[in-house]
């Protein structure tokens with residue numbers, strides 16, 4: 001640890017990204033208590049998609065995980081990305097039947113990214129690619145500003161809301177590629193199915209997904 005980071009750690013002691021307790025080992029990102037008690041999924045939290053092949057997730061979207069992701073998305077805790085990426089990268093590494101050429105993400109609209117200051121799925125995807133030493137690329141842009149999916153009810157309502165919202169950004173990057181799409185959470189699959197539909201229409205060979213957390 002350099003002098004500056006030693007000094008910064010004294011001033012701003014690093015906290016567990018999940019329960020916010022001060023960490024004994026600043027580099028870990030989460031605490032021993034959370035290692036014991038986080039709602040880890042079994043079998044990589046794998047669920048099949050209608051359009052994408054399947055989606056894996058290391059955690060369930062409950063309790064401390066939900067509160068942590070809300071801080072990450074809405075309260076400027078963008079420094080959580082590399083910590084989340086460790087969990088997500090481990091889940092991807094341990095999943096035997098996941099095959100991909102490039103890592104990409106479900107983007108925010110430019111307007112939402114400006115107001116939030118960052119795109120949380122992009123930060124997560126870049127950090128995961130870094131962790132796995134893989135290639136990442138932007139493959140989609142969100143053209144329409146639709147209602148937040150979290151404000152809507154069932155899958156058909158969410159599918160209708162999101163339909164046509166994404167466009168393929170560069171077909172040359174996408175054509176013939178197996179794409180691993182990253183997002184923070186998966187609830188009804190509507191968003192990831194819509195993104196997969198656009199990528200496959202642009203010539204992607206296959207789409208598989210990984211999110212930090214999933215619904216029960």
Ligand SMILES: [Zn+2]
Nearest residue numbers: 016019031034
């Ligand atoms: Zn903790």
